[in-house]
Amino acid sequence: SLNLPSPSLQIDTGGKSIHSYWIFNQPISPEQWRTLQTDLLEYSDGDRSLKNPSRVMRLAGCFHFAPNNVPNEISQIILNSGQRYSYDQMRSLIPQRQQAEVQTPNLPLLTDDVPLYQCLSKGDRALIDGGAPQGERNSKGAALARNLIGTAARLTHLGHRFAREPRALFDEYCSCCSPPLDAREAETIWKSATKDNPTATLTDEALENCIKSWQRQSRVDSQQAPVNGSKKQSVTGDSPQNGDSSNPFTSDITATVTTVTQILQAGLTDYEETQRLELLLRNNTVTKTAFNQIVSSVRSQLDDVQPSDEIRLDNLINWHNAKLDFNQALPSMAADLLHDAEILNIEPIVIWQPLMAAVLSLVGKRLKLNVESHSVPAIAWTATVLESGGGKSRADSLVLAPLKRKQLEARKSYEAQVEAHKHWKEGDSEECPSYPVERKYMFEIATIQAVIKRLSEQKDNGVLWARDELAGLFKSFGQFGKGGENEGLECLLKLWDGAPAQVDRVSQGDGFIVEETALSLTGGIQPGMFRKIFKDPEDSQGMLARFLVAKANALMPKRVKGYCRLAEKLPPFYDWLENCPMGVVKLSKSADAYYTKLCQLIGQQAWATTQPAIRAW
Known part of the structure; x- marks a missing residue:
């Protein structure tokens, strides 16, 4: 009834x-194809979303899975005539749209398919774009596959059509891995994911x-597409000439947006960022007004808090129900940390708590996190709440053994220098060398006065105070005494944020x-003792607020x-950390918005509570 020739190829999708496909005998430009395809869909009342030349269609010999993961029948070729047609022949048979319609600017085509x-979440998109390393x-x-399948099913349930099949995105991830996942391994992961009752990463509201x-951005992109009225343009876009096939203005804007995004994400200082943007503008064909709009738009997008970030915030604030996802928080070390936790038969957080404190103690005063209003020192006080025999000592042995070896070597070096100093004789050198100072990596049993004295000798180095049982530390400060107040404890609390410390004696x-100062602190404590030590509901000294507490299960x-x-x-x-260069760490645009x-949000919750301890925490 359409008076079209027999298709070159027909595939029954199994659904x-x-x-139907009409194959050309000569290649044509994407613009010619897009215009002809759009006219064909209008003429045949077909699926208007099939206007993307890069869209992946059904592949003969393969199954297509419905959103509920139920496979349709296998796709198969039902006609293969071998016929080839010229572009002019098909153009003459497919009616063109009305003149008024085709004279509109050649804008990017929008469809209902998101x-x-x-x-997907930022993490999932990053995996699709960059893959994952071996290990x-x-x-x-597996996590990505479950999220893809669950998200696709949820979009269908909500009544939204989407472009790209979940498996196609998963295959992109597999090809980007280093090394790429082979087909058999990818198929095994995918099949396993389909059986795990997968759900979407994001909530319905976030989706x-x-x-x-996406719809807003699509409309903005369409409105910003340039219209070259001074040049001759093909009316229908199906001319093989250069009228519409390569619009230099569109290319310039696309390249400019990409470069502006890279500059704004680079974490540069204000003057460096301004200089690079001005240099880009001088060497660009885009007008200054359009350029400023691009910068403003990109900056606004980078400063937005994404829906996935909102979900992470909710999970973070509900801290008592949360578990740290090491694959997200520490991807470079997650596999080793999870492996060792299994070997030691403990939860991974039991390793993480002393490890974080140890790492920051080695960084010392060399690095700080600059959040503009203030700088955050490389200091962490961590406490692991765990029953006796739960494995805290095993984790400490793994994490702290290298530090203890360093301390033994430093002690031997110090003793040798002291001995050499004793045997120095006048005339051996021009002047008597200064008395040697021991490099301190760790404190275990020490008084607060000794700790402060040793800290004063460490220059840019930090020190870790590690106690297997924190109860012993607090007991030494008289925390169990009447009133729970002690000068030593007050001195310790002042060291939490790297504040200066002063000790005066009778003799000047x-x-x-x-x-x-740069003193990190780590240790374990049993649940019963934890309740006994931190029994003040008002936390009047702010002691509990200074600790990162993790409740682990035996x-x-x-x-x-x-x-x-x-x-x-x-x-x-540890060797590398001890010798890392001096510097400042700044938050990226997205991280700054998230922070x-x-x-x-936490400030609002703190303001709303009547408990001083909760407000401080």
């Missing part, structure tokens, strides 16, 4: 449709927000002052064979 990619490919691939954001020469005793990977990797890592939102 409810048959795809890209499935746009409905993480399977675990991250709706993603769709609205015995006193000393530390301009800046695992059923069992024997696990194997060796800890971190035992070999931590020593060289601002986090402070705002």
Whole structure:
């Protein structure tokens, strides 16, 4: 009834449709194809979303899965005539749209199909774009597959059509991995994911927000597409000449947006950022007004808090129900940390708590996090709440053994220098060398006065105070005494944020002052003792607020064979940290927006509570 020639190829999709293809005898431009395809869909009342030349169609010999993961029949070729047609022949048979319609600017075509990619979390999109390294490919691939399948099913349930099949995006991830996942391994991961009752990463509200954001951006992109009225343009876009096939203005804007985004994401200082933007404008064909609009638009997008960030904020604020996802928080070390936790038969957080404090103690005063209003020192006070026999000592042995070896070596070096100093004789050198100072990596049993004295000798180095049982530390400060107040404890609390410390003695020469401190603290404590120590509901001294507390569960005793990977990797890592260069760490645009939102929400909750302890925490 359409008076079209017999298709070159027809494929039964195994569902409810048959795809017909007319194959050309000569290549044509994408613009010619897009215009002709659009006219064909209007003429045949077909699916108007099939206007993307890059769209992946059904592949003969393969199954297509419905959103509920139920496979349709296998796709198969039902006609293969071998016929080829010229562009002019098909153009003459397919009616063109009305003149008034085709004279509109050649804008990007919008469809009702939201890209499935746009409905994923930032982490999932990063995996699709960049893959994962060896050792993480399977675990991250499995999580991504579940999220893809669950998101596709949820979009269908909500009544939204989407572009790109979940499996196609998963295959992109597999090809981007280093090394790429082979087809058999990818198929195994995918099949396993389909059986795990997968759900969407984002909530329904977040998905709706993603769709609205994509639709708004699509409209903005369409409105900003340039119209070259001074040049001759083809009326229908099906001319092989250069009229519409390569619009230099569109290319310039696209390239400008990409470069502006890279500059704004680079974490530059204000003057460096301004200089690079001005240099880009001088060497650009885009007008200054359009350029400023691009910068403003990109900056606004980078400063937005994404729906996935809102979900992470909710999870973070509900801290008592949260577990740290090491694959997200520490991707470079997650596989080793999880492996060693299994070998030691403990929860991974039991390793993480002393590890974080140890790492920051080695960084010392060399690095600070600049959040503009103030700088955050490399200091962490961590406490692991765990029953006796839960494995805290095993984790400490793994994490702290390299530090203890460093301390033993430093002590031997110090003793040798002291001995040399004793035997110095006048005339051996021009002047008597200064009395040697021991490099301190760790404190275990020490008084607060001794700790402050040693800190004053460490220059840019930090020190870790590690106690297997924090109860012993607090007991030494008289925390169990009447009133719970003690001068030593007050001195310790002042060191939490790297504040200066001063000790005065009767003899002026015995006193000393530390301009800046870097003392990290870690240890374990049993639940009953935790309640006894932190019994003040108002936390009047702010002691509990200074600790990062993790409640770990003891695992059923069992024997696990194997060796800890971190035992070999931590020593060289610690060496590197100890010699890292001086510098300042700044938040990226997206991280800064996330941090601002986090402070705002937690601040609102703190302001609303009547408990001083909760407000401080």
